[in-house]
Amino acid sequence: MLVRNSTSSSDFVLLGLLVSSEATGVLFTVIFAIFVVAVMANVFMIVLIQADSRLHTPMYFLLSQLSVMDTLFICTTVPKLLVDMVSEEKTISFVACGIQIFLYVTMIGSEFFLLGLMAYDRYVAVCNPLRYSVLMNRKVCLLLAAGAWLGGSLDGFLLTTITMNVPYCGSHTIDHFFCEIPAVLRLACADTSLYEPLMYICCVLMLLIPISIISTSYSLILVTVHRMRSAEGRKKAFTTCSSHLTVVSIFYGAAFYTYVLPQSFHTPEQDKVVSAFYTIITPMLNPLIYSLRNRDVMGAFKRMLTRCSSAQKVATSDT
Structure with a gap:
């Protein structure tokens, strides 16, 4: 998949989040704490x-699949960032850069598709509750999850292959804290006008498909909720969907800025902030x-604490 060009003989250099080293210590502590909490x-x-x-x-x-994706997503970029913040050398090899691009594009693409499929799940739960167990049986769930992973992997393979086959014969200094595609392509010494439209279309489709599913699902949900006579039923439907909508708004908002807005609206500093938000926060x-x-999650957490407490009491009494 990664074909190294003869002109790309040296490693890339990552400038990191901050060019100045004055606030490195504080920033390292904050990012490390966020990383530990996230994992x-x-x-x-x-x-x-x-x-x-x-x-x-x-x-x-x-939701468990989303957590798997988030864990892999943050582990793709943050460990390297933390190492670079405390080391003199901030280099990343050509192959490692390609692997990082593939992993983060795969994770972000898979999460896009999964969030769209989770909206479909909420549609079935609210609009077709009596058929929920049939429409969302185990086989369907496995197929949906596999589809999300496959869609993200295909996107990662395509964009990584394009990016890493562009010749890089000039500066190898990436003004970013990881190998994000727009930042890497700025270093290309060849005309990328043919690549950029293809990548733009690919990214738009990656967003358009799940956004269409989300928009359709929640439009139907709103119609169903509007027809509900019970205030309790409306509240339950809103509670069911609110967490998903919050996550979608945060994740898609940052991705829209990075991959859909034209490059004329971007600056390296803004790109770093937005990328840090969706890759770290x-x-x-x-x-x-x-x-x-x-x-449900809080209830499961309390039950786990109760079981652990009971087990500890039994172990204490046995001794």
């Missing part, structure tokens, strides 16, 4: 969903939003 929160969600039988439902199966926010705003 722990997502792993906890995966374990909790697997351990509690009451969470063995289509929605929480898809979002993976931490997703499990927190779903756990803090979800009674």
